[in-house]
Amino acid sequence: MKSLIVTGLSGAGKTSVLRHLEDIGFLCMDNLPPMLLEQALLLCEKVEPDKPVALGVDSRSGALFDPQAVLRAIESSSEKSEISIVFLEADDETLIDRYKESRREHPLAREARSLEGAIRRERELLQPLREHASFVLSTGGLRTRELFAQLDDMILRGESSQTMRVEIMSFGYKRGIPRESDLVFDVRFLPNPYYIREIRAYTGLEAPVRDYVLGKQETADFLAHLYGMVDYLIPLYQREGKRRLMIAIGCTGGAHRSVAISEALGAHLRQLGQTVNVTHRDIAIEEASWPFRRTPEDGAAEAKA
Numbered sequence: 001m002k003s004l005i006v007t008g009l010s011g012a013g014k015t016s017v018l019r020h021l022e023d024i025g026f027l028c029m030d031n032l033p034p035m036l037l038e039q040a041l042l043l044c045e046k047v048e049p050d051k052p053v054a055l056g057v058d059s060r061s062g063a064l065f066d067p068q069a070v071l072r073a074i075e076s077s078s079e080k081s082e083i084s085i086v087f088l089e090a091d092d093e094t095l096i097d098r099y100k101e102s103r104r105e106h107p108l109a110r111e112a113r114s115l116e117g118a119i120r121r122e123r124e125l126l127q128p129l130r131e132h133a134s135f136v137l138s139t140g141g142l143r144t145r146e147l148f149a150q151l152d153d154m155i156l157r158g159e160s161s162q163t164m165r166v167e168i169m170s171f172g173y174k175r176g177i178p179r180e181s182d183l184v185f186d187v188r189f190l191p192n193p194y195y196i197r198e199i200r201a202y203t204g205l206e207a208p209v210r211d212y213v214l215g216k217q218e219t220a221d222f223l224a225h226l227y228g229m230v231d232y233l234i235p236l237y238q239r240e241g242k243r244r245l246m247i248a249i250g251c252t253g254g255a256h257r258s259v260a261i262s263e264a265l266g267a268h269l270r271q272l273g274q275t276v277n278v279t280h281r282d283i284a285i286e287e288a289s290w291p292f293r294r295t296p297e298d299g300a301a302e303a304k305a
Contacts, residue, residue: 008088030056034069087133094140145241172254181248204259254282
């Protein structure tokens with residue numbers, strides 16, 4: 001199990017980094033007292049052993065924060081070889097400006113009596129963690145997108161092209177376009193299996209409808225254009241820091257054409273190594289409304305034949 005301890009100076013971007021790590025598949029917990037680190041790592045390993053973990057630890061824990069306790073927790077963990085410290089920092093001027101903009105109080109402000117003193121004290125306090133960090137990232141002058149790109153390069157080591165999840169959803173226009181869509185494609189121009197008596201009781205997940213839809217020349221032409229466009233767009237979205245791309249494909253009811261096209265697009269993207277999830281929003285609702293829908297007995301009779 002890959003585990004990250006995310007720490008560093010207050011105002012350097014730890015919260016943004018943890019949110020980004022959560023978006024790309026990490027199980028994240030923030031502001032953990034060091035004494036709970038080892039138990040948290042063991043719990044994560046037990047509950048979701050295949051999921052990478054990112055735990056945020058820093059001076060917000062107040063009197064409970066001890067850098068040496070963090071190092072001891074890593075040393076005593078059975079997975080210590082897979083635990084890395086990510087340390088975020090920035091220059092004093094950047095940190096002061098960020099605190100002025102946010103109007104939040106530095107965790108050590110009361111102890112140090114000034115923002116400058118708090119930053120200086122925190123640097124000293126966190127120095128042992130910085131010395132043991134696998135990754136030190138200076139966030140001064142970085143835009144959010146640039147910060148995430150550097151983080152991916154450092155931590156994922158070339159795997160950043162895999163970090164965006166592509167969600168493909170079929171839907172029926174009669175029930176509205178999915179509000180979360182980034183890209184929407186209307187396939188109502190394709191021949192509709194609903195009007196073919198012999199196959200209309202099947203869905204786009206089943207061979208009679210799938211073969212009918214995908215066997216049309218206009219479908220082949222459309223898919224060639226669709227694949228080319230999506231293949232072109234995905235790297236551009238990734239470059240801009242997008243971590244989830246929702247592609248919605250709609251037909252009239254959401255059970256025939258859109259389903260077959262969604263599955264075809266999903267298969268194409270998986271062949272290219274993309275992380276893809278295909279869902280069908282309206283297929284169950286649409287099937288239930290069909291007066292001619294097939295029953296389990298129909299399926300058994302067809303299998304027997």
